[in-house]
Amino acid sequence: MASMTPARTSPPTDVPQLGLRERKKIKTRTAIRDATYALIEEQGYDATTIEQIADRAEVSPSTVFRYFPTKEDIVLTDEHDALILEELKARPKDEPWTESVRHIMHKAVRLGHDREPEITRIRAHLMVQVPTVRARMMESMSVASHMLAEGIAERTGRDVDSLEVRVYTMSVVAGLAEISRYWAENDFQDDLADLLDRALDVLANGLTTKNS
């Protein structure tokens, strides 16, 4: 074969680093996720079995479990959390943590809305309907809580493992998680960013009694 590109010796530097293996892995991963979301939209979560997912993704059931430890993880796992942590660490240290949280959460909301709006919605929907998914979600909240704790501990001069920091961060994260649920239960009518601001306000200032 007359190869047009003699530049075989110097591979392009912008898409390299990833061998065929890595690329296939990414492909398989997204294939499984896409298949899952498609099937869920067609039949619902419970009616969708791993076998069906495997069939549509054209892999074996074994492979599905090799990529995702549980069925819930196929739906929930993403890379956002890591990104958000980076963002938090990037905020100026002297910024009040409430502002930091507001910034990164707004960014997260925008990210979800721009890149995969449909997925964001399905996820929130599943969180309302399917108990196991909600449970798994709360579990990951717990992890998020610990990440947030580091930032808050720094800024308030407390120990990360102190009861106070743990209680506070957990309450914040759980409060924020309630937003998605509220959003989904009200048929996605509200603007997520607005809900976020209202929730952060409550978490920062408490519930002001309307009369007294």
Next chain:
Amino acid sequence: MASMTPARTSPPTDVPQLGLRERKKIKTRTAIRDATYALIEEQGYDATTIEQIADRAEVSPSTVFRYFPTKEDIVLTDEHDALILEELKARPKDEPWTESVRHIMHKAVRLGHDREPEITRIRAHLMVQVPTVRARMMESMSVASHMLAEGIAERTGRDVDSLEVRVYTMSVVAGLAEISRYWAENDFQDDLADLLDRALDVLANGLTTKNS
């Protein structure tokens, strides 16, 4: 077994109303729970199967599932929640809700400590170790949150279903749940009542920054 009243001919009027059927049901229920806790102490949670539980409780596996929908429920389900809700409703309406919560939670802690201290500990322990149990616990928190929401909505003159109330109650309940976890992770060294007060303080006043 019945170390109570020997009055065979005239059944006591304080424990009546319950036919043989109801009494057997209660017996079976507690038998299953006791068997479960015993087996868990011996072998751990995961190693304990429904079949083993059924054997020790001297019932069939079917019956176990008839009494408890999931394995986690055997460990977690109790009647406290209902009692706590009663207590909350019994508090004076003009009392600040933080005080109401403090009262009923203290009562709950005392109840757990007095009546079944071992169980309280095992439960907290399982909550730390077994993800599925923790998940199920959070789920019941969500229910508790909704109960609390009614009380808070009343006292703050807001709608029970408003975002504000939901976010706030969820954050409070989640924060309180973190107490158990902290307690168990620190080998039950602290006094639960103290932890409760500290947590409630944080939830009411926020995290006071130590320097500013």
Next chain:
DNA sequence: CCTATTTTGACAGCTACTCTCATTTCATGG
């Protein structure tokens, strides 16, 4: 004691999930 209702046990079945092992696919150095 007899009948109606409830409770139970035995059984079959589904599915998420684990583990093992042989086969295939990719990477690499000669």
Next chain:
DNA sequence: CCATGAAATGAGAGTAGCTGTCAAAATAGG
């Protein structure tokens, strides 16, 4: 270009939680 080693995959068997059905046993009421 090929041979060798490593990694990914597929196939299969097995476990356990959970659901549903149906007949047998226990209980309530007359």
